[in-house]
Amino acid sequence: xxxxxxxxxxxxxxxxxxxxxxxxxxxxxxxxxxxxxxxxxxxxxxxxxxxxxxxxxxxxxxxxxxxxxxxxxxxxxxxxxxxxxxxxxxxxxxxxxxxxxxxxxxxxxxxxxxxxxxxxxxxxxxxxxxxxxxxxxxxxxxxxxxxxxxxxx
Numbered sequence: 001x002x003x004x005x006x007x008x009x010x011x012x013x014x015x016x017x018x019x020x021x022x023x024x025x026x027x028x029x030x031x032x033x034x035x036x037x038x039x040x041x042x043x044x045x046x047x048x049x050x051x052x053x054x055x056x057x058x059x060x061x062x063x064x065x066x067x068x069x070x071x072x073x074x075x076x077x078x079x080x081x082x083x084x085x086x087x088x089x090x091x092x093x094x095x096x097x098x099x100x101x102x103x104x105x106x107x108x109x110x111x112x113x114x115x116x117x118x119x120x121x122x123x124x125x126x127x128x129x130x131x132x133x134x135x136x137x138x139x140x141x142x143x144x145x146x147x148x149x150x151x152x153x
Contacts, residue, residue: 004057006090006137007067010081013053016067024060030146031056034071037120037149046073055121055146066090066142078113088127088135092142096124103138106130121145 009016014031021029035050052069070081093099103116109131116126116138124140 002064002092004064004066004090004092006088007065008070008081008086008088009067011052011069011072013056013067013069017053017056017058020065020067021058021060024058026058026060028059029056030058030150032146032149036153045071049073055142057143057146088137090137090139090142092139094140096140099124099138099140103128103136106136 007016017029017031020026031053032055033051034045034054037054039045049069049071052071053067055066055068057064057066070078070086075081091099091102100116103126107128107130111129113127113129113135114125116124119125122139122141122145124138126138127135129135
């Protein structure tokens, strides 16, 4: 299991990745854009969002940061990005039962943004805001997804 700081940005994540990678002397950088994954023809993404970062990670000094862009088309669901609320906690673990347990416990008194479900980038993914206003992201296979998309380019 890993618990990782996850940062959201307003369309400039690629610039942030470049800056943090150099500033932190990253040993490994991974990034996937929305255009890198199959799109649903019934719900096409706006052209301006396809080059945005869907998921990324930079590793440095034994640690990791993950980052993505907050899509303009999702702001009605996620809310506007405000500097200060763009940091969330990401729990990544293979144990689906434990992941569900943590999700349900943290959802108590909070707000579920996305229930745990099977999505194209994870066999178990969900998001919530806990009763204290902290956003949590749950993902069973984040690293496998990044590696698979990057290796298939």
